[in-house]
Amino acid sequence: MSSANLTREETAARAAGIHLETVDVDLDLRDAPKTDAATFPAASTLVFAATVAETWIDFIGASVDDVVLNGVPQAVDWDGARVRISGLAAHNTVIVRGRGRYSSSGEGLHRFRDPVDDEVYLYTQYEPADCRRVYPCMEQPDVKARWRFTVTAPEGWEVLSNGPESARTPVDGGVRVAFAETLPLSSYITAVAAGPYHRVDGAWESAGHSVALGVLCRASLAPHLDAQEILDVTRRGLDYYGTAFAYAYPWGKYDQIFVPEYNLGAMENPGLVTFTESYVFRGKATAAQREARANTILHEMAHMWFGDLVTMRWWDDLWLKESFADFMGAHANVATGAFPDAWVSFASRRKGWAYEQDQLPTTHPIVADITDLEAAKLNFDGITYAKGASVLKQLVAFVGEEAFFRGAQRYFADHAFGNTTLADLLTALEASSGRDLTAWSDAWLQTTGMSEIRVERGDTRTLVQTAPRPHRLTVGLYAFEGDRLLRRARVELDIDAPRTPLSAPVLPDADLIVPNDDDRTYAKVRLDERSTDAVARGLSSIDDAVTRAVIWAALWNAVRDGELPVRRYVEIVSLHARSEPNVALLADAIVHTGFAISRYAREDDRAGLARSWLEVAWSALHAAAPGSDAQLAWARGVGAAASMTGERAADIGAFMRGETAGPAGLALDPDLRWSWLIALAATGHAGPVDADAELARDPSARGHSRHRTVLAARPDAGIRAAAWQAAWTDESLSNDHLDATIAGVRAGGRRDLIAAHDADYFARIRPVWSERSIEIARRLVVGLFPASESLVDVDAWLAANADAPASLRRLVIEQRDGLVRALRVRSAQSAG
Structure with missing residues (x-):
């Protein structure tokens, strides 16, 4: 080593x-x-x-x-x-x-x-x-x-x-x-x-205490920097955390700098927090994008206490800061009034990440066994962040919010500027709540996997969970009134057994039963057949956005598990997504649909589904309210869908060239134009002349990266081969330019253009792991993994490379699992 x-x-x-x-x-x-x-x-x-x-x-x-x-x-x-x-x-x-x-x-x-x-x-x-x-x-x-x-x-x-x-x-x-x-x-x-750097100054004042604030970005991005909103979220956070943690912000100034070619969302350096430039919006940003930025600002600010003031002793306890910060980002977004719907996005996005990570063969306990730095590098994952945050959300419900924050206050007071382990945190929370948390910790922090929860109908209704764990949750019961699904009852209960009767003084007949209706616990929800039918008819009529988030997540998990056919999922999204008022849920449904078609649909169905989905997105784009978040979400969806089929290429091209009027209120900002141009290139409807013209229009750093993707995305095996070679061998490529090249190689899901390179992939990954930095090597190993129709090559590599670095094997094993899932889901639909 x-x-x-x-x-x-x-x-x-x-x-x-x-x-x-x-x-x-x-x-x-x-x-x-x-x-x-x-x-x-x-x-x-x-x-x-x-x-x-x-x-x-x-x-x-x-x-x-x-x-x-x-x-x-x-x-x-x-x-x-x-x-x-x-x-x-x-x-x-x-x-x-x-x-x-x-x-x-x-x-x-x-x-x-x-x-x-x-x-x-x-x-x-x-x-x-x-x-x-x-x-x-x-x-x-x-x-x-x-x-x-x-x-x-x-x-x-x-x-x-x-x-x-x-x-x-x-x-x-x-x-x-x-x-x-x-x-x-x-x-x-x-x-x-x-x-x-361009700099905007501000200050935070509280009870005679003043903190100098700064927001910085590159000079060429200065016209797009909405510094005042960033400063507003920052002030709200400093107001909230100092009181909630009973410990004043200790690090003096608070600069936040948005930097180019950044590998992360952000990093909690005290007094100098770094963020990806993706949070400097060059065009219209949806409420979901602004909420995500606020969440990240508040996540990093929570680290000023969880992680910076009190730090884990070693990377086993990385969760001691990341899970807390992930939880606090959403919690503070709501508590400060910055974005009151933050828990909706959390239910859809953060938990979705956790559910996917927790079903991989490489999943691990929240408190992980990290033996060395290479393992630590790959442990910044959906378990450490999102599952940990989900479990903490349940812990807050278990001990009570007031006791939870009293425990946090004690933790900071006892360990300021020191290093801690899990035991130190549990001691503080047990003292504040009076509860023994040993069983809770054993069940949630030191085990792997997750429960699947469903309701079994019959003479009695029974809540069934696999991999039993203790949960405090709510079951919602809904019935149709006309075409609307209305909640008729909610049952709160504590469960820890495989089967728990669902009982209440009155349990109405329910068209839809939603376990974990308020998303309080961490579990994969499976809807029964009658409930799925009810959702297919009336999902968009449900008023509660958190409940809709739970249902959207349940549908997506059913697709990934082969329980819900891709065609039916596309039908449900096509019917209800255009009426989804929460733009984060809408955007996630659009992304998931594209992924389902490209990865999980049978090969014989894929082209037809892609064409019909593009028509849905195109129609929804034109029907959306002018200038609305929904319109922008559908416009982005059109770009993704158009990369799989060229049916609307002429219309898109004419709109981009200004030859026809597009949807009223839609601003073709640089990022949207590039996404559409990449789609046109992937289907053979744009080339170097178009790419060069767009670069002249947008000569920014992002424009240069997207230009590279357009050139590599053209549907020609020779062009894709040249881009493939460049990705592996051109060490002058920055991290962003490497990503752009990989995106071109994979554009449009054209497996037929790159399948010839499968053997080359497996010959290269071990040398690249030893010769390049782990960040660059990771992008290559993950980004260029062959999405083949067989496990033969990957299994042969794993068998022949048992002595490869554990971190490299982990990445390959995870990519293999994704391939296994895709093949299994396609096979299940063929059998159906």
Whole structure:
């Protein structure tokens, strides 16, 4: 195993022998604008007490130039990942000087050149262990320090770090900026950003306490930055969390920066939160998009306490911050009044992610067994985030909201600036609620999989669950009044057995019975046959959006499990989606329908379903209210549907060229135009001339990425082969350009154009895993996995590569499972 892949055992040993006090970091980024600059000077001074004679400092850079221990120069002992230090005293000062590498993969110090104005932008991204790509450090969450940063950069640039700026000195070729010392932080949440960023300032005031706020993005995106809404959500969150957690925001300033080519949604660096630029909307954004951004802002803000103030000891307990932040993002969105329907989106999107992840053979307990950093990298998944948040939602119902937040307050008070495990949290919650949470923890946090819940009709109605767990849930009973489904009763109950009678003083006859009607618990809901018939007739007549979310999710899970034929699902969506008022539920139904047709429909049915679905989307687009969120959602749906069939290519092309009038109120913003153009290219109705014309219209960074996709998406086997080779071999591709290339290769689901490369895929994935960064390798392994009609090739690779890195095998096993599901669902429909 490479020494870069730190293990739980060795980092625990280092933490036991070292007490890190301070780290001074000095970076010189003045050469960043130069096209030939690949590296930068980086130096760290670490001050620590030791009870061991030797240790190591982590650094994955271009070079280590000198090491000084307690004033004495040392021979450099560096293997490319670890700098060995021996002869330690009781108290030590170690200086490591070297050169770091600029990144184009979004890991470490990412450098981006804006094609609009040729300006260069830098930002860091570290979780779980890429701080060591930028400056020497001790890369583990339970070795915290007070950090002092000094960054030299070109004159006129914004230069930022976790703390507020404390001094600025002109130097030759730029400016040297020093930042105030931080409170104790783990290395993975330290941060630096630099470049000619556009900045909007604000402030949050509360009871005489003031926090400086900043919202930043690239200069070329400044016209699209709705900073005031972002600041409003930020102020609401700071108002709420300080009171809810009984602990004032501790990190001084609060900058939020939207950065290019970002691998994540956001990252909770104290005082300098980074976000994907996807949250800077270049055209009209739906309420669901704005809600998702607010959710992310509030998720990252929750981390200022859950994760930053109190940090997990090791990545086994990653959920201690991510599950809480995921829960708090939705909870605070509702509690602050920012977006009161946030739990509807949570039921559809976050839980949907969790349900899919939890049915994979690689699922794991929320409290996972993470032996090393490679495993940690792949554990940022639907279990750690969304299942954990779903389980916490149930826990809040179990102990009571007031007791839950009293427990959180105690947790922060007892462990501020420290590191914790599951036991510490349970102790705080048990003290606040008076409940023994051992059984709850065993059932929910330390097991895998999920229950399936359904109601069995007969002389009595019985709630049946597989994989029994304790649930507190609500069952809704609905009956038709005319064409409307109205709730006639709700039954609340606690269950933990496989079968529980559904009893109440009066149980009306019900056309529709919905287990988990209010989405309180975490379980896969299965509707009985009569209920499915009722939903097919009256789903859109149900008033409660959360209930509709539960039903939409139940239908989608039934499709994925082969219980509901794709054709019937398409019919239900076609009838009811155009009347769905919640745009998040509408958008999810549209996306799921396209996926169902491309992945789960029988091959003989696929073309016909694709054509009929495009007609539904096209009709709904024209019928939607002008300028509405629904109109935009259907317009995006048209783009996805048109990539599978060229039936509307002439109409789409004419509208894009301005030859015909499109739907009233629909603004063809750049992102929508590119999605339609990619669809046209995938069906052979657009080529390089069209791509070049669109790039001239939109020469932005995103435009350049989409241009690449259009060129690769053309339905020609030679073109797809060239894009395939570029994806694997062109190491100049940034993370975004690699994604764009992969999207072109896979465009339109044209298996016939790329099936010849299956053997090449399996020959390449192990070498690419060892030669490229894990982020780039992951995109290739997942994005280019063959969607074949057979398991022979993947099973042969797994058998021949039993000794491959566990993280690589996990990805292949997960992709295999998706293929198995698709083949099984298609087969079930053929048999039907």
